[in-house]
Amino acid sequence: MIFNKASRVCRVFEHHRKRFYSIIIKDELSGNYTLNDAYNHAKKKCQCKLSKKLPKDVTKKGVFACNELDLKEINVYGFDYDYTLAVYKPAMDFLLYDLGRNLLISKFKYPKGISELEYKPNWAIRGLHYDIEKGLLMKIDSFLQIQFGTVYKGLTPISEKEVLRLYKNKNIPLAYVDTHGKNHQYITSKMVQLADLFSVPEMSLLCNVAEYFERNQISYNPEILFNDVKTSVGMGHPLMHSLVIENTAEYLEKDPKLRIFFDRLREHKKKLFLITNSPYKFVNAGMSLVLGEDWEEFFDVIIVQARKPMFFTDESRPIRVYCKESNTMLWDKVTELKKGTIYFEGTVKQLMAMTKWKGEDLLYFGDHPYSDLADVTLEHGWRTGAIINELNHEIDTLNNEDFKKNCSWLAILTQLIEDQQDSQEPDARETLKKWEMERDSIRKQLKSVFNPQFGSVFRTHNNPTYFSRRLFRFADIYTSQMSNLLEHSITHTYYPRRGVMPHEYASLFV
Numbered sequence: 130m131i132f133n134k135a136s137r138v139c140r141v142f143e144h145h146r147k148r149f150y151s152i153i154i155k156d157e158l159s160g161n162y163t164l165n166d167a168y169n170h171a172k173k174k175c176q177c178k179l180s181k182k183l184p185k186d187v188t189k190k191g192v193f194a195c196n197e198l199d200l201k202e203i204n205v206y207g208f209d210y211d212y213t214l215a216v217y218k219p220a221m222d223f224l225l226y227d228l229g230r231n232l233l234i235s236k237f238k239y240p241k242g243i244s245e246l247e248y249k250p251n252w253a254i255r256g257l258h259y260d261i262e263k264g265l266l267m268k269i270d271s272f273l274q275i276q277f278g279t280v281y282k283g284l285t286p287i288s289e290k291e292v293l294r295l296y297k298n299k300n301i302p303l304a305y306v307d308t309h310g311k312n313h314q315y316i317t318s319k320m321v322q323l324a325d326l327f328s329v330p331e332m333s334l335l336c337n338v339a340e341y342f343e344r345n346q347i348s349y350n351p352e353i354l355f356n357d358v359k360t361s362v363g364m365g366h367p368l369m370h371s372l373v374i375e376n377t378a379e380y381l382e383k384d385p386k387l388r389i390f391f392d393r394l395r396e397h398k399k400k401l402f403l404i405t406n407s408p409y410k411f412v413n414a415g416m417s418l419v420l421g422e423d424w425e426e427f428f429d430v431i432i433v434q435a436r437k438p439m440f441f442t443d444e445s446r447p448i449r450v451y452c453k454e455s456n457t458m459l460w461d462k463v464t465e466l467k468k469g470t471i472y473f474e475g476t477v478k479q480l481m482a483m484t485k486w487k488g489e490d491l492l493y494f495g496d497h498p499y500s501d502l503a504d505v506t507l508e509h510g511w512r513t514g515a516i517i518n519e520l521n522h523e524i525d526t527l528n529n530e531d532f533k534k535n536c537s538w539l540a541i542l543t544q545l546i547e548d549q550q551d552s553q554e555p556d557a558r559e560t561l562k563k564w565e566m567e568r569d570s571i572r573k574q575l576k577s578v579f580n581p582q583f584g585s586v587f588r589t590h591n592n593p594t595y596f597s598r599r600l601f602r603f604a605d606i607y608t609s610q611m612s613n614l615l616e617h618s619i620t621h622t623y624y625p626r627r628g629v630m631p632h633e634y635a636s637l638f639v
Contacts, residue, residue, distance in 0.1 A: 264351025448475025
């Protein structure tokens with residue numbers, strides 16, 4: 130019985146290996162086959178298999194595991210606010226863009242002509258890098274390689290030849306990209322990664338203004354432009370807060386299942402806390418919409434204006450009580466954290482000391498891999514979950530039938546090129562060049578369906594992006610929205626899938 134079961138497993142793995150990774154040509158063709166025969170046979174085989182069955186769709190409600198996580202061990206649930214519990218509508222991007230653009234004109238005296246530059250939805254994606262010195266926006270993979278075709282000066286793409294002239298090769302030195310030392314200064318002197326969704330309208334404004342300067346032949350310093358745009362968008366946040374408070378429903382999505390999720394946590398006696406960089410009145414307006422007017426009753430600890438990531442890294446910074454009536458902070462010394470009291474600033478060490486919580490019992494959700502997740506998992510042993518709203522669009526794209534077909538043919542064509550690249554057939558180089566051009570065309574198509582300029586948030590042509598590599602390192606699980614956890618029980622264990630290493634793909638037991 131055991132032998133038969135193992136044999137069936139072997140056959141299943143062999144079937145999938147042949148289907149997706151290998152084309153066995155020589156066994157099925159005569160000894161006089163040509164490269165064109167091999168290509169036609171591979172194409173026919175791909176079409177035949179795809180006509181029978183396409184890969185299954187990925188569920189948009191999925192919770193994806195990077196590391197094994199047993200919810201039975203979790204007694205404390207923590208949450209960020211922005212883009213974690215509060216999911217914003219596209220109107221928020223337009224608002225932040227308009228406020229930043231107007232401040233560039235009124236505060237920094239930029240040309241009034243930029244008032245005509247409108248926000249471009251779907252122009253940029255999260256996770257891109259901006260070279261402050263050269264004024265270039267680009268996508269970098271997990272090996273610190275620039276993805277050609279995703280480097281822009283303003284709204285204009287930069288050629289591969291120009292990129293190589295500027296950087297000497299396609300690899301960016303680690304020190305140029307990542308100088309996240311103990312102080313976690315995420316804006317470096319060379320390059321900055323724009324890792325949260327609030328940065329997307331900022332990127333659009335940056336590129337729009339740079340393009341305006343380039344086309345009108347106005348001399349500018351890229352570093353000054355970057356700083357001015359960042360400052361303007363940041364200065365617009367207080368006004369953004371007041372406008373959202375006045376009309377919260379215009380800017381926030383309401384997930385009716387979120388309250389059900391919180392009710393379940395409370396029913397199972399879980400401790401809950403909220404740590405956010407946003408001010409109380411802004412949070413109160415949003416939480417009242419998404420959870421209800423009694424939202425504070427869910428939480429054992431609420432900390433606003435925490436100034437993450439410094440909340441997680443500073444050694445000493447007093448936690449203070451926020452007074453709702455006077456909208457100010459009190460000077461009393463805080464010796465315990467009480468439910469029903471709103472707190473301001475502080476440090477993670479104070480939080481853990483006063484609550485007696487243990488890191489391994491705690492699961493914290495946020496949207497920013499660095500500000501929310503990196504320090505708590507690396508330094509404090511917390512378990513972490515990332516809320517990545519873009520997953521809905523990414524999964525919709527992955528589930529598209531044409532996308533699946535193109536991916537399958539790309540895998541087979543790539544294998545065919547690899548297998549036949551040493552062919553001694555006359556005109557082999559010309560034939561292989563045609564195949565490589567077709568492969569390049571398919572890869573561009575697959576990239577553009579995610580985003581015409583930059584492709585997928587999670588991958589370049591072959592590799593994970595710099596963003597997704599950090600996400601997978603710092604998050605135990607990730608999903609598109611909090612309520613997706615309702616799909617599983619409160620005692621569910623999330624298991625990561627066994628990945629296939631390059632040296633394992635031909636093995637039956639992967």
